[in-house]
Amino acid sequence: MKAFGSFHPAVLLTYFVAIIGIFMFASNPVMRVTALLGGILFCLLLQKKREIPGNLGFYIPLFLLVAVTNPLFSHAGVTPLFFLNGNPVTLEASVYGVFLAVTVIGVMMWCKCYSEIMTGDKFLYLFGSIVPKLSLTLSMAFRFLPLFVRRMKTVTTARRGLGLYSQRGFVDRIKGTGQVFLSVISWSLENAMETSMSMRARAYGKAKRTSFSLFRFTMRDGVMIFVTLLLFALTVTGMASGATDFFFYPRIGELSLSPLAVTAYSSFAILAFLPFVIEVRGALLWRYYISRI
Template sequence: MEFARYHPAINLLYFTAVLTGTILFRQPVFLCLSYVCAFLYLLKLRGLRALIPGLGLLPLALLYALWYGSYHHFGLTVLGVNFIGNQVTLESFLCGGTWAMVCVAAVLWMGCVHAVFTTDKIVYLLGRVSPHLSLYLSILLRTVPRLNKQRQRIELAQRGIGRGKGQGNIFQRMRNALRRGSILLTWLIEGIVTTSDSMRCRGCSLRGRTAYSLYRFDGRDRSFVIGLCSLICVLLMALLLDQTMIRFAPQVVMMPITPMSCLFYAAWAALCLLPPVLELLGARRFRHLQQAAL
């Protein structure tokens, strides 16, 4: 069973827990596990397209660590001197790299959130709390892919009459780009007006309006919540015991790795790998039932 087919509240609870842990946990093992698990899950959801953000953000993280180490001077281990004569320390470099990896892992998890959360889930979760906000978000999320498709159509049509992106001299290209932007902006404004009129005719602004949904909280969701809460409790113990933190000034200080630390690492890895493992088990069970039926 795909994780995207679980109850929307389950998806929200899981990604909230994972993103909170990714932002709060500074220990290198937790960060590496978060990055690897997020990259694997994004690879499972989007295929080879996930290689671009998964691997392309690592050089940016390294550049940020170098910049942070060059402009922040704390720590005892001197690596060298930059071009303006300031010392570059190992502690400042590691601190910048830690912050960069937190951002990289969080971006990958947000990519997973974007792939799992659909418009109907957002409307379902926010419909009772703020119906207007859920409606605006659903319209916005629906407009972005439609805007890209319309841009491609405009580009294809303009290329057919000699006004494409790479046709003509530099001044003609600038004029053609402004013309394509004007066409796209006009289409967007007309689409917004049409959508607002349609929603008003459907009674979206009426008080007490309800929304239909097929989501039901069943036994599978309850089992997932029990397992998720158990892992969160273990990670809260790790947070209280300072197993998830690291200090860089004046030197690198972190809790030693013990068998209990390995238990916390395993709990964090299990939490991050819950969705892909569930999907793999569901696919394996489906193949087994399919073979049994044959």
């Protein structure tokens, strides 16, 4: 169930930059709460079912902790609710505490979604297309590392089978490991000669390289990136005009309901719920197709 994840990496990156960017800069409770809800719903779909209870057990206490901590330490605001150890606990600080908790959990939710969706290969691909050499280098590095580790293991086991390991303590063991490490390095250098031969044999350096990837930018990706950018622009316009500004201190301000502000709220809401809607649509479509089979 990863309908959203199947978009082109560029689309995904744009989306996440947009949503997390707005989330960070818009200090407006309506927008933060919508973003949090969107994030939670999306996250729920991405998670494995059995991980959900454990996550709830982590996020709910964290939410409460952040929410309670702020009024205990911050005494700004003009409406005291009660006094604790001679310090006022104010309404403003309490509300702001909840707001902070929403922010923290929201950011965590979206980051979680980001790491689920933007897997290493997608990230690599994006950066690779900016610097083509880098993507090949990284790909070769990712090829080399496991090979190196495997060889270390082979050599270590081979030496154990001849009893060529020390039992005389720490320094000797370090020396032995160093020896193995050096020998695997020279093995790898030897190997690198053959690798470079294999590269030359396959025309490396003969022409200007293209960078092939399995990702394709389709019409669907175009539409999605357009929608994302449009919603982003509408929201940012609202924010820039000051319509969505909101103040907690010294007294909780009033929520603006001007047309500009409402436009910003609703576009941001659509943006925040977009992945959830796409996932659900994907799931429903899937079920519909199955039922027709």
